Amino acid sequence: MSFQEYFDDSHQLVRDSVRRFVEREILPGVDAWEEAGEFPRELYRKAGAAGILGIGYPERFGGSHEGDLFAKVATSEELMRCGSGGLVAGLGSLDIGLPPVLKWAKPALRDRVVPEVLSGQRIMALAVTEPSGGSDVANLKTRAVRDGDHYRVTGSKTFITSGVRADYYTVAVRTGGEGFAGISLLLIEKGTPGFSVGRPLKKMGWWASDTAELFFDDCRVPVDNLIGAENMGFAGIMANFQSERLSLALMANMTAQLALEQSLNWAREREAFGKPIGKFQVLKHRLAEMATQLEMSREFTYRQAAKMAVGKSVIKEISMAKNVATDVADKLTYDAVQLLGGMGYMRESLVERLYRDNRILSIGGGSREIMNEIIAKQMGL
Structure with a gap:
């Protein structure tokens, strides 16, 4: 497939709309927000009003382009043109927290939460990672014990994107025995007694993304906030990971794209020994190699997105795409x-x-090493 075969005229309209939003609402303030370590909460509402947060979600909840994965791809790529991976991760935290609610939550909960998040009135986060183990999801420790019409939740989470400012959290908890078969998902709301949020964590990169620790101390959560069936949460987490890994591959490819563009501009404008440095063969060839590596990674990522869009399983291939893209970046x-x-x-x-x-991209959503474990397992090893 060519680029034009992945993206049609409607996708170009999405690109144009998101690009204008980035130019109008993000680029003027992004450098200051990076230094401040956060961006205005109002940006969620603006992105919601512009229809950006709802791309890929059902119209009845305020979304558009439902089921159109390449509309989502186009949106992600254009948002990354703001040059701040942290801002994009923070603004897009709904895309990892909301899908389980949309697919498996009880209708009353779903119908209340989803429209509020897509409109930007409320912020959504996913809380899986724990201090005791990042990628080892099957052995998470946060415990939820049934007590009448509530669960009592005790434990902690860390490295949670949008963790400080989120209103809703899709939280992975242990409701059963050890291993993946005892995990469930709960929707926990900010302000629930026994639930507290730690200080914003300071990071190497993604400065504009608020990242937090969460603490649950005998936190009482209504049973109606169970997302899907009890002890069946691991499958939901794994399904969610496929989309997250595609998103991270796209972010890596756009990070590489921006780096290449900056390099090309510098090579054309910067002079040494009386001529632009891009005229020197050593740099000319390096830039050619950079462009080649990026093109291969992007095409491979698009191919996996195309297969995902028609319902094909790409567990092995999307793990490969994430590793290739992050290596290139x-x-x-x-x-x-x-x-x-x-x-x-x-x-x-x-x-x-x-x-x-860039450095977080080969760690988040499953580390490079975990991707290789998945690839090997899919190969029968």
Whole structure:
């Protein structure tokens, strides 16, 4: 398939709309928000009003382009043009927290929560990772014990994107025995007695994304907030991971794209020994290799998205795509900083931020090592 075969005219309209939103509402403030370590909560409402948060979700809840995965791809790519992975991750935390609610929550809960989140009036987060083990989801420790018409939840979560400001949290808890068969999902709301949020965590990159620890101390959650069947949450988490890994691959490819664009601009404008540095063969060939690696990674990612869009299982391939994309982004952001030299090391340079922000992409959503375990298992090893 060519680029045009993945994206049609409606996707171009999505791109144009999101691009205008980024230019109008994000680019003027993004550098200040990065330094401040957060972006205005009002941006969620603006993105909701512009229809951006609802892309890919059902119209009856305030969404549009339901089931159109490449509309979502186009949205993700255009948002990343703001140059802040943290802002995109924070604004998009609904895409990992909301799908289980949409698919499996009781109608009364779903019908209340989903429209509020898609409109940007409320913020959604996913809470799976724990201090005792990041990628080892099957052995999570947060316990939920049934007590009449409530669960009593005790435990903690960490590295939660939008954790400080979220209103709703899709939380993975243990309701049964050990292993994956004892895990459930609960919708827990900000302000629930026994639930508290820790201080914002300071990170290497993604500065504009609020990241937090969550604490549950005998937190009473209504049984009606159970998402799906009890002890069946692991399957929901794994299904969610496939979309998250696609999203991270897209972010990595766009991080690499921005790094390449910055490198090309610098190579054309910067002069040394009387001519643009892009005229030197060593740099010309490096840029050619950067472009080649990015093109291969992007095409492979799009191919897996196309298969996902028609319902095919790509457990192995999307893990491969995430690893390939993050490897390419590692190299291109490194090369961009090297090519720009001293300017590439300055905070005023976009490539400096891209280099920092990129590092989380091969860790989040399942580390590179976990991806290789999944690939090997799918190969029968």
